[in-house]
Amino acid sequence: MSAASTNDFVIKLANVNGTGSASANGLLMKAIFRMGVPVVGKNVFPSNIQGLPTWYEIRVTGDGYRGRSGDVHIMVAMNAETYEQDLAELSPGGFLIYDNTWPRPHFLSRKDVTVLGVPLARMCNEAFKVARSRILMKNMAYVGVIAALLDLDLHVLHGLVRDMFASKAKLIDLNMQAIALGFDYAKENFSCPLCFRVEPMDKTKGKVMIDGNTAAGLGCVYAGATFGAWYPITPSTSLMDGFAKYCAQLRVDEDTGKHKYCIIQAEDELAAAGMVIGASWNGARAFTPTSGPGISLMSEFIGFAYYAEIPFVLFDIQRVGPSTGMPTRTQQCDIQLCAYASHGDTRHILLFPADPGECFEMAVQAHDLAERFQTPVFVLSDIDIGMNDWMVDELSWDDSYQPDRGKVLSAEQLEKIEKFHRYLDVDGDHIPYRTLPGVHPKGAYFTRGSGHNKWGGYTEDGQEYKELVDRLRLKWASSADHVPAPVIIKSEKKTNCAILSLGSCDGAVVEARDRLEAKGLPLNYMRVRGFPFCSEVENFIQNHEQVYVVEQNRDAQLLNLLLAETRVKRKKLLSVLHYSGEPLDYRFVFDEILKASEMRKSA
């Protein structure tokens, strides 16, 4: 299975959290990236601060695939707690690197892997004086070991160290020294490089490594959002951190120190929702990032915004549910909840980014759609996209972009009209005009979550009520043609089978599909990017006999939405469900579809 390979293998680093390993591991990944070789990085961390197992997986993927493979060729086992499990996970023919300051003879239990011991602790204890450095530098030392073993470019590594510690020059030497320690040890004691090695390529030009939350935060800046409120929750916190960082950088008046934005850490998710609704209602572009528990708590306010027609942008960075679940593991498990969140008849607009690039774009689109349709819009990301660094095309911006603020009447417009009615469908597009407080006396109206008629008045009349909610339903339906269109990849071979998927499944699905085709099973592929589904989604399914719906939850939530919202036949749809909390790997998709298609053939 694990034959020798250049630019196509997986390194996994098993650490204890709180020991500074994450930045060393990131550095390693970035070094490979700077050598022009595509990489996929996944950080799997525990829900605590210090002392529990954490893993970082780097896939070197010369082919440019964007998902996990499911293999591990090189394991750096720095956590005694998980030695056993880490050893077991290694593919045959792989290498295990560990700190043999304290030798572990039982590593010899597997004959099909090579164990490389490095006295990391001993070397660092000898080389460094401060206790904290000794711990931190062990990480850099193994980076040095790997650099030697994989034939990494030391200049690149050094450049990265310099960038990293640009503001703390003292640390540059220290880190360089640690890298050298490991590098030299490996050179002396092992035959470098291994059969797995990195060779410079030219495939990362025009690309960046960025995580989805940072990209989404940046997207909100470009969207012109000026207000954000949130309550801290893993894994959404870094989205607001990103927004805050760029605002501090780009939106503070140099002379006065005054801000052109406002960020509020709310007392809980209900309050965060209320604040965003208040700001949006008052004409600022506003948003809140959260995760599943936050959506549950915001449910009442979501229904209010839906019914009172107030723009409301939410980012749900999904994590494993139900309840607190596994807060640092990934899933796509809030799809159904978000589609229909809140009591009563409610339905919402959802966007499904597949990578940080789309997080950036869809952050902008979400604001446009929320204001155009005057309603909640959910961007459904997840931990995998949100918190891992992904290699994506450099983010780009069209300077001619102007926000779509939707149908807001200006003072001049109000001056001209005879009487303003908040909920009247003047244009026949199901979208009424709105006004902002303070703009003009004629614009004043009363917003309420209780029964109201098209004139904006209070009502308990059944027909008036119906007229209004019927329009809401039509308005929602009409957004189908405005959400991002699905991405379709057609096989060059004729086939009546297809995959339908969404969001962070994309990388694994694309790769599985290629490999299935190579195996003689050609498949078309549609990735949905928005809800309500446009007619293309339904047509795509209708045009196939068998559609594998790949998603990351237990209950086939996307499939259920397809059943409820399109006229497709149930028996066409076959679920491929992954919900263990690890980012999806192509092998899983490959195996499941192969199995299913073989069963189908034999049936």
Place this chain on the structure above:
Amino acid sequence: MSAASTNDFVIKLANVNGTGSASANGLLMKAIFRMGVPVVGKNVFPSNIQGLPTWYEIRVTGDGYRGRSGDVHIMVAMNAETYEQDLAELSPGGFLIYDNTWPRPHFLSRKDVTVLGVPLARMCNEAFKVARSRILMKNMAYVGVIAALLDLDLHVLHGLVRDMFASKAKLIDLNMQAIALGFDYAKENFSCPLCFRVEPMDKTKGKVMIDGNTAAGLGCVYAGATFGAWYPITPSTSLMDGFAKYCAQLRVDEDTGKHKYCIIQAEDELAAAGMVIGASWNGARAFTPTSGPGISLMSEFIGFAYYAEIPFVLFDIQRVGPSTGMPTRTQQCDIQLCAYASHGDTRHILLFPADPGECFEMAVQAHDLAERFQTPVFVLSDIDIGMNDWMVDELSWDDSYQPDRGKVLSAEQLEKIEKFHRYLDVDGDHIPYRTLPGVHPKGAYFTRGSGHNKWGGYTEDGQEYKELVDRLRLKWASSADHVPAPVIIKSEKKTNCAILSLGSCDGAVVEARDRLEAKGLPLNYMRVRGFPFCSEVENFIQNHEQVYVVEQNRDAQLLNLLLAETRVKRKKLLSVLHYSGEPLDYRFVFDEILKASEMRKSA
């Protein structure tokens, strides 16, 4: 349309709320009931305390139908604010009664109805001294008028007045006097009785008039519930009022005054949910009544109870959504929300009572199911069932009933086993054993909403996580055979068409079905009473070509559930949706199905 009729017509009383009309109207209805004639009563009231329009509709239904008809034959128009609308609603040939102390000549605008003016205010002002009495007695006076017009039994009325004021004897005479005022006036001035009249029957023996909330509260008493927590919200408040009343009556030690129950008015719905979960977890039967907004707010806790496997009984007395909506109007609009409430993969047990009798029964079943399956159970009632008095079979009780407390280990059982594991599927029925705090040291375990494995330990391991949530899904599915079975009514004629409905639609559906059959359109009928759907539900649909799904919401929520949770074909299902907030009437169902079936024929 409105030919003469004995025991088959509708009286509607238009009043201003806060004037004491509701009890007078109830008295009127009960008088007819006591005369042995079946009645249907609907109280439509505004969301305020005093001064807004309110209507009370009494259908006299010798045939025993249980829904509204859609007609109004006699209108008692006591509210000047709504005169116009009330007049318009009257069926041709009908009668309008109003207070002609201040004559309203424009009532003459309709030639096809008869207007009967009674100087109610004048008579009462002359007869009574106290200002408050003058207002209240006007109501009793029009009851007297109607008694004369409909030929009601005065003895029965007097008996009711005596029962009503048993504790305030002084008021009996006053009320009798007011009734006589109206009665005598009518006798003198109109030719009594009208063509619409009541004739004694024998059809209410063994029946009672009770509202669903009171019945459900009483059901909780019989279920052995000892703890209830709630936050006041229309229309669920009277459920807790009922429970409290019967507890005060039945569960207070006569000697010590000590209570065998605890009721807490929580600070909000989140707290109410937490309290019920805490009490249930600790072994008391507990419940909370609420309405849509409450369910939204409880969402996070619902997922916690689902995942930590804690019994949790909720009554959702549905009202018109979204948001605050129309809090005093009826809908079945929380079906989908309750089925999948909370973030992550969650699915729940739902019960759908159709009348107060079933509210009583299902209150008991809900507690049994919640403890048997260790999970949230929702009883989905609505305003129509919950707050209107319905004629139902006298509630009955089987004294041999024993609560199903589910798989709870006693101290003796714990003593015997070696080690207790909270989430282990020992019996292969997907239901683990649970223990109660304080019972035995061996029973101690740690409950959490975060990742846990079958041993009850904390986990972040994907496989351990999956094993547990897979069992949860199976457990939920297995409850399908334990929720109340659907009720099926087969036509004696052969037909491949059917109606599928639920809850408070039943009365109107049964009647519409009879009348459709009379029109040559025979239909079978299934009323679902529980979710998850048992196989009978799916089979029923499979055995028909066309199934009309009648429900009271905009978005066809029941139909969507059927699509997601069964393998039925979409094109078999046709929605009949009523969502104006008024209780369903048979005419609507009749017309919609007839129209659809004609379209089908012509297609």
Place this chain on the structure above:
Amino acid sequence: MTSFVKPRIRRKNQPVNELGLTRADYEGAMSTLCAGCGHDSVTASMARAFFRLSIEPHRAVKVSGIGCSSKTTAYFLRESHGNNTVHGRMPSVATGAAAANSSLTYIGVSGDGDSLSIGLGQFVHAMRRNVNMLYVLENNGVYGLTKGQFSASADIGSLAKKGAPNEQPPIDPVSLALSVGATFVARGFSGDREQLVPLIEAGLKHKGFGLIDVISPCVSFNDHKGSTKSYAHTYKYYHKSVHADFVPPSKDIKVKYDEGEMMPVELHDGGVIRLRKLERGFDPRDRAAATMALAKAQQNKEILTGLIHIDESHPDMHELNRMEERPLNEIPYAELNPGAAKLAELQKNFR
């Protein structure tokens, strides 16, 4: 039916304010509350204060939760924007709205159920943030709209209409506000417009969060004998402690005060609140003193009213967040968009 619109009648010689508007211009839809409800009097006082301050109606924003009290935002200032949100969560909507546009005047109306039970957290945190708004808590000790359950402000021993006594200690919004550092804390009574109107004026002009706890009896469910939030009980134990006059910036206020008797507090816009001590020996500008005075009054079962605490020194939410003067919703997109070139530059860190 649709909402009731009060007919607009203009009489000759009626008083006008600096904007030339009449009192009627500050009215709203017809109230649907019970006849005699305290809340209607508070509504009238609010309308009067806006009139006297000559605030353009459309430059005011009214926010509320759910309850009879919360409905009243529809019954005054017809020409301003209202937002009748969800139960107990008005403070957060107000916070967001205020953040988006600091140039408007914000008034929140709530009830004791809305603020002290379901909304307690938001209520406290809005005070903590010192959001620039006036918050009028119409306190009747009861849930009016849901027909008479005790609220968290019901006093121990207070009898329900059905006769059951409350036995849980009340949450006093004024003590609570002092304990979490609110910067303007007052108490009034719906039945005393003379005291209430200037308090509302002062609260509207205070830069930061102003709380006025207004005792506002519910005639339908909590005005009987034995209720401690009835008209009768309030009149009996009512204790005016500090009278506040609001003097707008235009007026000459260079009057001399005897220290301890008259305490002028200068507001950010130049207006002045003139505090006149009526009896008790404390200085409302000192939070600890106010806390102690309140504790003593509680021991004596007195209802302390007036402006109980004011602190003009603490920055409001906008200042704390260093926001520029211009409302967020008026900053043109061109100023917010960093542009394509900047995006390329920023991404240098991502290589």
Place this chain on the structure above:
Amino acid sequence: MTSFVKPRIRRKNQPVNELGLTRADYEGAMSTLCAGCGHDSVTASMARAFFRLSIEPHRAVKVSGIGCSSKTTAYFLRESHGNNTVHGRMPSVATGAAAANSSLTYIGVSGDGDSLSIGLGQFVHAMRRNVNMLYVLENNGVYGLTKGQFSASADIGSLAKKGAPNEQPPIDPVSLALSVGATFVARGFSGDREQLVPLIEAGLKHKGFGLIDVISPCVSFNDHKGSTKSYAHTYKYYHKSVHADFVPPSKDIKVKYDEGEMMPVELHDGGVIRLRKLERGFDPRDRAAATMALAKAQQNKEILTGLIHIDESHPDMHELNRMEERPLNEIPYAELNPGAAKLAELQKNFR
């Protein structure tokens, strides 16, 4: 991975309590908190108090919310039931649990984020109901588990790890508790076990809601210079005001006290809390006095610790609800079921 179970080692001659249990019997799973975290010390103090009170572990119930602090219920009393609920909502679960079975001992563990932001409403209302439980608020001024955001208890001027100062007034759980009528209000410090253990014992024995605000530094995110919840800062401004000793009912307590120096408070079960004033002139039995002492200490920037207020006279939730002694979960169904005949009788009213 599954949770870590601490190896159970029995040493010879180790002290045992009245039940014959050792200290180890009061321990729990291995902590997964950061080395040096204040919460671990609090955990040890709680275990110690349970040991000293000789409470059978399985007769104790531990409830918590979400946060590093809330996790600690897994790290003591292995043999008692724990319920790690959702963020900020533990008080309601505790209330329901306590209602169902009054015969167990309830301890709630929470953090400043859990209690003062998302959970503020529930926290206050549990105090108001006087639920019979001890509530330990492990206060570090920061959200530990979500990595270092300021919490609502962060003091004005306190610096974040990244250097930004907090500018919002802190919510002090002790002032808040006093303002809403809590019946047992104390403050301790994770670094002072000598003071903390008796406070926990007294709180567990108090009939009603006991609050202990424990300053418990977060070494990972809030123990740097400039933080006012650091070890260094706490030691510096720490002011022991009243020392509380708990004397169990069995011990002879007929000692004489000099009034004003030693203040015995008799508990419902016959135990006694001996309060020893250390300096300041106030009587913790008087709520107004306690409120004033606290207000003064705040002005002096002192951290007042010890048992700040106690009131044994107010009925707890069970008494208020007139519940019988027997736990609800032990009343046999036969006593709860009115039976068929009664049902028929009740329905006479429905005809």
